[in-house]
Amino acid sequence: MTRQDIPEFAPMLRLDGKAFVVLGAGQGIGEQSAHALAQCGARVLCVDSNEARARAIAEATRGVPCVADVTSRADIQKVFAMAASEFGNRLDGIVDVVGIGVGKTLETLDDSSWQRQFDLVVGHAFLAIQMGAPLLVPGASIVLVGSMAGSWVRGGELLAYASAKAALHHLARGAAQDLAPRRIRVNVVAPGLTRTPRLLDANDEEFWQSQAAEIPLGRAGSPSDIASAILFLASPMATHITGVVLPVDGGAGIGMLRPMAKSASRPATAPGRS
Ligand SMILES: NC(=O)c1ccc[n+]([C@@H]2O[C@H](COP(=O)([O-])OP(=O)(O)OC[C@H]3O[C@@H](n4cnc5c(N)ncnc54)[C@H](O)[C@@H]3O)[C@@H](O)[C@H]2O)c1
Incomplete structure (x- = not known):
């Protein structure tokens, strides 16, 4: 491309014929x-452990349903065997959204819940990258759903979840390096x-309003806000972006910088909150 060439930008969001x-x-x-x-x-292979949900989303998107528990190596193997046979041994992308918190504290976490937390957040991403990568074509994209909890330190009931999300972010960066020679991108x-259905069920409107007050853009995100960023990273629009963790948080991360900015004016030995 010369300096004067101007590409067609709009078609870069199209994914026709991709799987x-x-x-x-x-x-x-x-x-x-x-x-x-x-x-x-x-075309989308719609994977979920809940059979009714897998069927409903596949029907709504004219995709292919696949019932699997992503924490199981055998099931992930089945997922990519199915993708290979449905899509002719080639794949243009993987989006991994699964990640549930176990909600235990430093005092109450036992070995099995710590391990379970890592299986629920990062284990399946490793399995999906390892077993999905052979099918991915040059230009393909992997997008993982992390969390701002993985980028900013979190204790309390988020301790194990935040640790696992931080590992997920790092997994993405390492896999981005490993897969770059094949022109496969990996981002978070x-x-x-x-406001996901699970959190809407668990919290009342008072909670959402109080949280909104802490978010610079004045509201919690919606699932479609997150899906828009996933679509961007999955598309040829993001063809030169790999190994990044993209916050979609209404600016909440900006606020996280405030304690660090304050600590800069304190003596170096003062305990910082960040
Ligand atoms: N809601 C938030 O405030 C927030 C904040 C930061 C990060 N996240 C991340 O967003 C993602 C959650 O998104 P959500 O709330 O829309 O998802 P969700 O928890 O509702 O789950 C999405 C789907 O995954 C399926 N699923 C769960 N476990 C599975 C398994 N083992 N195998 C296969 N399918 C399984 C569920 O049946 C469900 O249909 C997670 O990765 C979470 O960590 C959410």
Whole structure:
């Protein structure tokens, strides 16, 4: 391309003829991501452990349902065997949304819940990258859903979850390095607080309003806010972006910088909050 060449930007969001696997496609961010990819022309293998959800999203997006527990190596093997046979041994992308917190503290975490937390957040991403990569074509994209909890230190009930999300972010960066020679990109979308069905069930409106007051853009995210960023990173629009963790948090991360800025004026020995 010469300095004067101007590409056609709009078609870069089209994914016609491309094939994606979405893990956790049944509701919330995964559901919106499957719709976003399908609306741009992609065919989607809609993976969920809940059979009714897998079937519903596949029907709504004219995709292919696949019932699997992504924490199982055998099931992930089955997912990519199915993708290979449905899409002719080639794949243009993987989106992995699964990630549930076990909600235990330093005092209450036992070995099995710590291990379970890592299986629920990062183990399946490793399995999906390892077993999905051989099918990915040059130009393909892997997008993992991380969390701002993985980028900023979190204790309390988020301790294990935040540790696992931090590992997920790092896994993405390392895999981005390993897969770059094949022109396969690996990125993370890190949501801040988001109004997913699971969190809507667990919290009342008072909670959402109080949280909104802490977010510079004045509201929690929606699953479609997160899916939009996933679509961008999955598309040829992001063809030169790999190994990044993209916050989608309404600016909440800006606020996280405030304690660090203050500590800069304190003596070096003062305990900092960050
Ligand atoms: N809601 C937030 O505020 C927030 C903030 C930061 C990060 N996140 C991240 O967003 C993602 C969650 O998105 P969501 O709430 O839309 O998803 P969710 O928890 O509702 O799950 C999405 C789908 O995944 C399926 N699923 C769960 N476990 C599975 C398994 N083992 N195998 C296969 N399918 C499984 C569920 O049945 C569901 O249909 C997670 O990675 C979470 O860590 C959320």
